[in-house]
Amino acid sequence: MPDILIKNTRIYYNNSLQPAEIIIEDGKVTKIGKDLRVSSSDTIIDAGGALTLPAGIDVHVHFREPGMTLKEDWYTGSCAAAAGGITTVIDQPNTVPPTTDRRAFEQKFKLARKKSIVDFGINGGVTGNIENLKELWKLGITAFGEIFMAESTGGLNINEETFEEALAEIKRLGAPATIHAEDEKMRLELEELLKGDTSYEYHSRVRPNACEAIAVQRALELVSRLKIRAHICHISTLEATGMVRKEKYLARRENKEPLFTCEVTPHHLFLSTRDWERLRSFGKMNPPLRGSHSIKALVNGINDGTIDMVASDHAPHLESEKDVDIKVAPSGVPGVETLMPLMLAAVRKNILPLSRMILLTSWNPAKAFGLDRKFKGRLDVGFDADLIIVNPRELRPIKAEFLHSKAGWTPFEGMEGIFPEYTLSRGEIIWSEESINAKPGRGNFLEGRGKRSEEDEEDLDQADESQE
Numbered sequence: 213m214p215d216i217l218i219k220n221t222r223i224y225y226n227n228s229l230q231p232a233e234i235i236i237e238d239g240k241v242t243k244i245g246k247d248l249r250v251s252s253s254d255t256i257i258d259a260g261g262a263l264t265l266p267a268g269i270d271v272h273v274h275f276r277e278p279g280m281t282l283k284e285d286w287y288t289g290s291c292a293a294a295a296g297g298i299t300t301v302i303d304q305p306n307t308v309p310p311t312t313d314r315r316a317f318e319q320k321f322k323l324a325r326k327k328s329i330v331d332f333g334i335n336g337g338v339t340g341n342i343e344n345l346k347e348l349w350k351l352g353i354t355a356f357g358e359i360f361m362a363e364s365t366g367g368l369n370i371n372e373e374t375f376e377e378a379l380a381e382i383k384r385l386g387a388p389a390t391i392h393a394e395d396e397k398m399r400l401e402l403e404e405l406l407k408g409d410t411s412y413e414y415h416s417r418v419r420p421n422a423c424e425a426i427a428v429q430r431a432l433e434l435v436s437r438l439k440i441r442a443h444i445c446h447i448s449t450l451e452a453t454g455m456v457r458k459e460k461y462l463a464r465r466e467n468k469e470p471l472f473t474c475e476v477t478p479h480h481l482f483l484s485t486r487d488w489e490r491l492r493s494f495g496k497m498n499p500p501l502r503g504s505h506s507i508k509a510l511v512n513g514i515n516d517g518t519i520d521m522v523a524s525d526h527a528p529h530l531e532s533e534k535d536v537d538i539k540v541a542p543s544g545v546p547g548v549e550t551l552m553p554l555m556l557a558a559v560r561k562n563i564l565p566l567s568r569m570i571l572l573t574s575w576n577p578a579k580a581f582g583l584d585r586k587f588k589g590r591l592d593v594g595f596d597a598d599l600i601i602v603n604p605r606e607l608r609p610i611k612a613e614f615l616h617s618k619a620g621w622t623p624f625e626g627m628e629g630i631f632p633e634y635t636l637s638r639g640e641i642i643w644s645e646e647s648i649n650a651k652p653g654r655g656n657f658l659e660g661r662g663k664r665s666e667e668d669e670e671d672l673d674q675a676d677e678s679q680e
């Protein structure tokens with residue numbers, strides 16, 4: 213007996229939108245077809261002609277727990293994800309304590325396991341902790357990073373030497389590295405030069421396009437020299453997009469798959485330096501708001517395959533923390549709940565085709581972080597039924613009062629989004645009729661490729677020994 217039948221829906225399948233019915237059993241999509249015969253089923257969802265799409269995978273969130281639960285915790289963060297159509301998140305390591313050793317990992321893992329309503333991965337932090345990286349990888353972190361090349365929330369930035377050492381160790385482990393690419397030296401020099409600048413735009417000037425470009429170039433050089441799997445977080449400039457495009461093109465010309473991927477955030481796609489006046493210190497994030505040329509380049513980048521995925525960099529801070537002088541305010545904006553709505557609205561406005569939007573928010577992030585092997589990221593038979601049902605005509609203004617993050621505000625206030633009517637995670641309806649319907653702790657941990665059973669472990673140790 214099927215658990216769920218979704219009928220009267222349209223899906224994007226075999227390169228076109230088509231009417232379909234979907235059967236879900238034991239959390240997986242088991243049939244896609246027309247006029248599927250079911251004798252009985254637990255639940256029938258009549259989508260009323262709305263679209264069923266893969267739910268989003270957000271590979272860059274800061275859920276702030278442990279240590280900063282006034283800003284967010286695993287329950288509120290994951291509810292925000294679910295309500296926004298995201299059923300898998302990867303959490304970043306700049307919590308308190310930072311996720312840089314076994315203890316900190318286990319502490320975060322237990323909290324997430326107990327509270328998250330969506331599936332999750334946990335990234336491992338990279339500071340001076342080179343000796344801990346192997347252990348973190350084996351505990352099942354998804355990737356290393358974001359590795360901070362420059363100062364950002366949490367102060368986990370490392371110098372160039374440590375960065376190289378860390379990448380060398382990550383290469384030995386065969387793990388992916390994710391990189392926050394901004395140049396710390398340039399930032400520090402500009403901070404000194406622009407001391408007298410008290411405007412909000414200061415924050416865009418102290419981390420200009422070149423500040424990102426220098427770091428992205430350096431990271432890409434190291435990645436190609438070391439031949440490691442890498443991912444550049446939140447690229448935001450014309451320059452970085454150009455470099456990524458060039459490197460990927462050159463790799464493909466030699467018939468090689470590029471070794472790296474990159475992401476863009478909705479705030480870099482849909483906000484700009486023109487928003488400083490409206491947002492004031494609420495517009496402060498790293499990398500900062502950019503000008504219109506960069507935004508055009510990013511839009512081209514999501515359309516032509518240069519940019520692999522959209523991730524929110526959900527970085528909640530409280531209104532009281534943000535509503536202060538630009539130099540004092542913490543960097544970061546919430547965004548996990550508005551990612552899918554903004555991208556769906558962008559499709560509606562012909563900024564990108566639906567087919568690209570689906571790749572950018574589900575299949576590409578799944579592939580890049582090995583979640584395809586967990587049957588995530590596609591609406592297809594055999595895959596987890598991580599799905600959203602959306603009515604593409606239902607544009608509505610984004611309002612903080614309806615969002616679930618503890619942040620309590622959004623930089624996208626008043627902008628249009630298309631919100632999901634239903635969110636299903638492994639076949640469970642966790643969001644419908646504007647409300648969350650899921651138990652804390654239902655979210656699964658999606659362990660990374662480094663996690664091994666104890667038996668494998670012994671085999672490996674023996675192999676290590678025989679090599680010595």
Ligand SMILES: NC(=O)N[C@@H](CC(=O)O)C(=O)O
Binds near residue numbers: 364
């Ligand atoms: N993006 C931000 O401005 N802040 C992030 C950290 C980060 O991604 O740099 C945060 O954790 O607050």
Ligand SMILES: [Zn+2]
Binds near residue numbers: 364392445446498499
């Ligand atoms: Zn970052």
Ligand SMILES: [Zn+2]
Binds near residue numbers: 272274304358525527
């Ligand atoms: Zn981040």
